[in-house]
Amino acid sequence: MTMRIGYSMWGFLGPGVIDTSDNSRAYRRALLDRFTAEGHQIVLLQRNRDLLEAGLDLTSTYRWESIYFPDLDALILEWRWPTERNLLHGFTRDTEVHRQAELLDWYTRERATPTLIWDLHRQLSADDPLRVLPNVAVGETTPLATPGARWLACPVPDQLLDIADTQRLARKVRELPLAYVGNQHGGDLDEHFERFFSPAAELVQHQVAGNWPKAEAWPHVEFVGPIAFGEVERMYCRSLATVLLQPERLWRVGHLSSRWWEALLAGCIPLAPIEMRGADVYLPRDLHVTDGQDVIDRLAWLRSLAGTREHADLLTACFARLEPFRCSLVARQALSMLEAVS
Known part of the structure; x- marks a missing residue:
């Protein structure tokens, strides 16, 4: 079944900038391209950091929607959590953590949209209520995943x-x-x-x-x-x-x-x-x-x-x-x- 998948990430598809710890650049674009090759449409739901910070314009290939809530069949979130960096920004509404919270409220909780939380840094609490929602799956990049989660490995292009x-x-x-x-x-x-x-x-x-x-x-x-x-x-x-x-x-x-x-x-x-x-x-x-x-x-x-x-x-x-x-x-x-x- 072809799906329109919203993808939330804090990071880049291209080389990005030096001052970031975004290891997922090594595979993120390849992964999105694989989803597309399987027949699915991808909408990127966070701000376009490639364009805004690195000056790389990929808008002819990928679609970004960082403010509104497009119609989706499924949602994938690279899990983000409060850190000192975004605390210093006061959690203004354009931070990735706030946008993630809005996406979870709009899609996951209110519309029961099938949601995959990809906990790349093992930061989602083991007792987080999201884990028990019937429309939520949790993936972790470890063979010893938290009970209820599944191993979703760090992919090699x-x-x-x-x-x-x-x-x-x-x-x-x-x-x-x-x-x-x-x-x-x-x-x-x-x-x-x-x-x-x-x-x-x-x-x-x-x-x-x-x-x-x-x-x-x-x-x-x-x-x-x-x-x-x-x-x-x-x-x-x-x-x-x-x-x-x-x-x-x-x-x-x-x-x-x-x-x-x-x-x-x-x-x-x-x-x-x-x-x-x-x-x-x-x-x-x-x-x-x-x-x-x-x-x-x-x-x-x-x-x-x-x-x-x-x-x-x-x-x-x-x-x-x-x-x-x-x-x-x-x-x-x-x-x-x-x-x-x-």
């Missing part, structure tokens, strides 16, 4: 996976043994950073890209500051390995953002802390690490493999883990979740 060449990626010269791309997020990552990244950074060339305003504890670490979205892939292309750092509330449930597969598709091998639940879903056991010394040892091993057939074989084994995360599969799952509450 099919076209990127289809053109990936592990032999070419293995042959690429990588001058950086270790890299990390991501923000400090108020200190939520500090414990993992101290345990897994910092010891290796004392011994090997490395770089850390992102917003780290409180980095005084690691004077030996090379912080390069925030980088543009387009620079993320280039940094991974220069790097042999990265470490998947997560706040405790996320690694306990096996949550990973797109940084995992963004690194892999550039040939940068991720190392996963062994304590992360579901690590086997994402990476082979050889890439699980227990502490900083283990990171150092794995880096030495990876450097000994660099450019060899064994290096390419390792990448191939990692890429096999990406197949269930194809955007086409995730899009169909999202649609099936909407159909189940229709």
Whole structure:
């Protein structure tokens, strides 16, 4: 059945601007295009940040409706929650949180429109009344979803996976043994950073890209500051390995953002802390690490493999883990979740 789907997001379809933590840029446009390829119409319900902030005009391809309430058959929300940033803006009516509340009232509650809440950051309270509405499905980007929710994985664009060449990626010269791309997020990552990244950074060339305003504890670490979205892939292309750092509330449930597969598709091998639940879903056991010394040892091993057939074989084994995360599969799952509450 063809549907007219409203999609609410805080973020970009294109590269956007530097001062944002919108990881979903890596796949959002591909996902919307998959919905369209399945025969559905998409209406974007938040402000057009691509045009207003980044100067990228996509209005000939996508439709935005950020004020009114068009007729819809279904609603998908990338879940937003009150943060210090939008609190400072006083919750004026043009913020994404206010618009989300209006969409929920108009469509989900008043008209019982089938609604998929995609809780990308695991911020929807486990006892939120929305969870028990018969027209609401909740998806989480973790294999250990909250009771009543379903795993709706962070999708990998099919076209990127289809053109990936592990032999070419293995042959690429990588001058950086270790890299990390991501923000400090108020200190939520500090414990993992101290345990897994910092010891290796004392011994090997490395770089850390992102917003780290409180980095005084690691004077030996090379912080390069925030980088543009387009620079993320280039940094991974220069790097042999990265470490998947997560706040405790996320690694306990096996949550990973797109940084995992963004690194892999550039040939940068991720190392996963062994304590992360579901690590086997994402990476082979050889890439699980227990502490900083283990990171150092794995880096030495990876450097000994660099450019060899064994290096390419390792990448191939990692890429096999990406197949269930194809955007086409995730899009169909999202649609099936909407159909189940229709």
